[in-house]
């Protein structure tokens with residue numbers, strides 16, 4: 001396909017579409033005629049989401065792929081399956097993410113929040129880059145957050161052995177900073193290929209976010225809920241970044257409410273972005289590294 005006239009008829013792979021911002025975004029994209037593939041870690045949740053998305057898309061077919069984004073082996077299988085199934089990949093949306101109030105390690109020996117929020121988008125995107133390039137114009141969109149404000153990448157403590165604090169919020173902020181740095185470096189590396197990379201902050205949205213951290217956090221999220229926006233509103237910038245011809249030549253951007261925004265100075269540190277990329281390459285080759 002040549003010029004970008006919208007998402008209708010285009011293959012979109014989206015993670016984290018079983019709930020919250022991803023599910024609302026997937027429904028809106030299905031309604032616009034996208035050919036959707038959702039990635040989920042549970043077959044039952046995938047089927048439930050697909051039924052809702054199909055209904056929103058007036059019967060649109062939704063493909064489901066199963067992968068646990070905490071596992072690098074699972075991400076590798078997922079990337080292979082995507083490449084087997086789809087000769088074209090027009091949009092990859094790295095939306096899945098979570099906060100964990102206590103530190104856990106993945107099967108790869110990586111701290112869980114870092115693995116799911118940063119390394120999973122990094123690994124999935126880099127494994128699919130050739131397919132995206134062949135499909136140009138193509139787009140990579142990552143759900144970041146204003147929670148990056150005040151965060152720094154702990155280059156001397158990448159697995160957060162010493163720096164896990166504030167019920168996981170500090171770590172979460174680091175991963176969201178990593179999303180922005182990853183997007184900037186990806187855009188730099190993809191310049192001139194027709195593949196763009198952008199990320200966004202959805203606002204504070206009433207989702208399943210932080211509902212996995214016990215009764216205290218559940219109560220806190222319930223109290224905060226009246227101040228949160230709807231999932232539809234939270235997904236608006238995601239949908240716009242996927243669909244709109246207006247952003248065809250935007251790359252490396254951080255967007256809030258469908259406008260280009262300026263992230264923190266740390267998030268604009270070109271050297272940190274380059275360093276993070278190189279470290280992420282090493283971390284995604286490492287399997288079974290002890291903590």
Ligand SMILES: NC(=O)c1ccc[n+]([C@@H]2O[C@H](COP(=O)([O-])OP(=O)(O)OC[C@H]3O[C@@H](n4cnc5c(N)ncnc54)[C@H](OP(=O)(O)O)[C@@H]3O)[C@@H](O)[C@H]2O)c1
Pocket residue numbers: 015016017018019020021022039040041042045067068069070095096097098116143144145146201202203204205206207208209210
């Ligand atoms: N909510 C907010 O206010 C807010 C603000 C800024 C940024 N964000 C970002 O928005 C994105 C979406 O979050 P949300 O707020 O919509 O939360 P959510 O309702 O909890 O949805 C998170 C999604 O990620 C999936 N996921 C989590 N861990 C996974 C794993 N290991 N493998 C595969 N899928 C996994 C979940 O799948 P399951 O159904 O299997 O759990 C779910 O579909 C995240 O990146 C988050 O950091 C949210």
